[in-house]
Amino acid sequence: MSIEQTLSIVKPDGVEKNVIGECFRRFEKGGLKIIATKMIHMDRAKAEGFYAVHKERPFFDSLVQFMTRGPVVVSVLEGENAIAKNREIMGATNPEAAAEGTIRKDFASNIEENTVHGSDGPDTAKFEISYFFETNEIFSR
Ligand code: ADP
Ligand code: MG
Secondary structure: OOEEEEEEEEOHHHHHOOOHHHHHHHHHHOOOEEEEEEEEOOOHHHHHHHOHHHOOOOOHHHHHHHHOOOOEEEEEEEEEOHHHHHHHHHOOOOHHHOOOOOHHHHHOOOOOOOOEEEOOOHHHHHHHHHHHOOHHHOOOO
């Protein structure tokens, strides 16, 4: 166990569904601290760069289209095992497979519009945090 930081995104469908606060409440209830946050509207290049690892996947264009259709809330979460903890709070990628009580089970529309993003490991967390935040925008506590 160690204190980690991870990147969270409330995706455009989450903002549209008015569940930003509900997502934040679940992060905090799960022991994670929001140490940086902002609302942004990504352009195509920004979303393509963020999801570059998926650029060969058949759903890439659709995913980029979805992620740029409206604003998102990007945050840095900090806490004990924050990367795995956040993914536990989020639930499985496909909401049909997501556990009861998870964000995706409760709010996702489908496997694409699944309400939240969370980094999947220490290296991606580092890259993803730096993709959206300067060090002086992050308030580790
Ligand atoms: P996760 O967000 O759970 O880490 P992935 O990294 O595999 O999932 O995929 C990134 C995002 O791409 C997903 O959250 C979802 O929005 C979208 N996605 C994944 N698989 C599919 C799919 N089969 N069809 C459409 N969109 C998908
Ligand atoms: Mg992923």
